[in-house]
Amino acid sequence: MIRLLAILSLLASSFAYGAELSAVQLDKSSIAFVSRQMNVPVEGAFKKFGAQINIDPVRPETGRARIEIDLASIDAGSTEANDEVKSKSWFNTREFPKASFVSSAVKALGGGRFEAFGKLSIKGKTLESRAPFTLKQEKGVLILDGAFPLKRLDYGIGSGVWSDTSVVADEVLVKFHFVLK
């Protein structure tokens, strides 16, 4: 009985600690994307990014996040694609090395699903954006998983000849996976 109480109180304290879950384990987290080239889904990812996330699984609405992506760390699927997407007509990483997402609000959608609202800045352009995600508690960590469609042309990603969406689709699915401790 005492043991059970001890476990319960431990659980309770870890739950209370949950309110401060903010240490993002970057090596276990990922920001990936799927683009469609000639209707072929092509996977890519950003290898380097920073993330500050404060979220309380009990009161997710109070959550806050600031994510910064090092765009030059992109892996677009092949060496020649990696060189291409850093160029001026794509991300122009020399002039705009980072993309950021700063959330201002989180809404509960029910069923363990949430939606983060915020400002997504890429290539000098900032637009309101929303990203649905789920939260899962697992072995002392909190796993935040989500995806949202991004219209690349809204940010001028892939301009000029590349704006032909019959070759590279406008919509790119951005997928994120964050492990918080």
Place this chain on the structure above:
Amino acid sequence: MTAPARYTRTAISLHWLVAFLILAAFPLGLTMSDMVLSPLKLKLISYHKWLGVTVFLLVAARLAWRATHTPPPLPAAMPAWERYAAHGLHHLLYVLLFAIPLSGWLMSSAKGFQTVYLGVLPLPDLIGKDKALGDVLKEVHELLNYGMLALVIAHVGAALKHHFIDRDGILARMLPFLDKENTR
């Protein structure tokens, strides 16, 4: 002397269709792999893959035809070594007609680019993404193609030799209009 029997209309159509598709896919492959990345390059790569899948399907149909039909006989006067050479060459051609699209498909998967036939039908990736393997398969695909080029030159050379030197009517088995001219 009776005119040599010819292939059926199905066999003839399949043969020439495959020949023309390869004639398009081969230079397309060479051109696109030398191009710098551009929307046109992505389009050409897709067209090349669609041609390859089509060849693969048509060759499967050709094998089905072959399994259910007896090809017209070779002229009785043809020396034994020529018969062996012809059969050997034809078998090798069939092997490459399958192996080349297959190597392209595998190479594509290994490089992390799925093949979506005609932009609508995704083919399963038989192997996962593996850059090193993808580079090896690219070499394999290229080598097989140069092998095919050599075989096609031999194939066409032999056909022309039979037509213009031996004058044994073999080419008319695949080009019936030549037959009419000969019998006139």
